[in-house]
Amino acid sequence: MKPPPRIKQTFRLSAELSRDLADYARRRRVAQGDVVQAALSSHLSPDGADRLEAALARRLDRMTRQIDRLERHIMISNETLALFVRFWLTAVPPLPDSAQAAAQAKGRERFEGFVETLGRRLAKGRSFADEIVQDVPATTSADPDEE
Structure with a gap:
């Protein structure tokens, strides 16, 4: 089957758009007219x-x-x-002043353990929210405090 006849059109493009068209056609190894035709077909397609x-x-x-x-x-x-x-x-309960230093040291130790555990969990991709969804059965109540 013979391709439809082509009609020559003359129009002006900005210098920048003309350069972009030439660069694109060169990179794709196609004629500039084919690029323009494809773009117009796509743009005008209902x-x-x-x-x-x-x-x-x-x-x-x-x-x-x-x-x-x-x-x-x-x-x-x-x-x-x-x-x-x-x-x-x-x-x-609140701590007496004499126990504050020991409690702070223990708190730092526990916090370091917490950060290490958090890092391992994040590295594995396991999230607490996913565990909650798996562990807690779905309820029909819209307000969880109603139960």
Whole structure:
């Protein structure tokens, strides 16, 4: 089958766009006219806008799901920290002045162990939020404090 006839068109491009077109065509080893024709076909295609919109919608949906997961993980982290602080403040009695130095030394030792454990867990890719999701059964209640 014979290709459709080609009609010569004359138009002007900015110097920068002309250089970009020449560079692109040279890198791809195609004629500049073929690059212009492909670009115009894509731009003028009636379904081109629909394809672009569908691709953007898919990407936005994926980003929304990722943001929802991040929001959930942050909520779990914040709630965990708040519960721990409340428990710690209510369960740990104040120390007498004579025990402060020993408690601070023990605290530094425990904190170093905590940081090492955290580093190992992060290196393995294991997260506390994932463990929470696995360990806690799903509830039908919208408010976890109702139970």
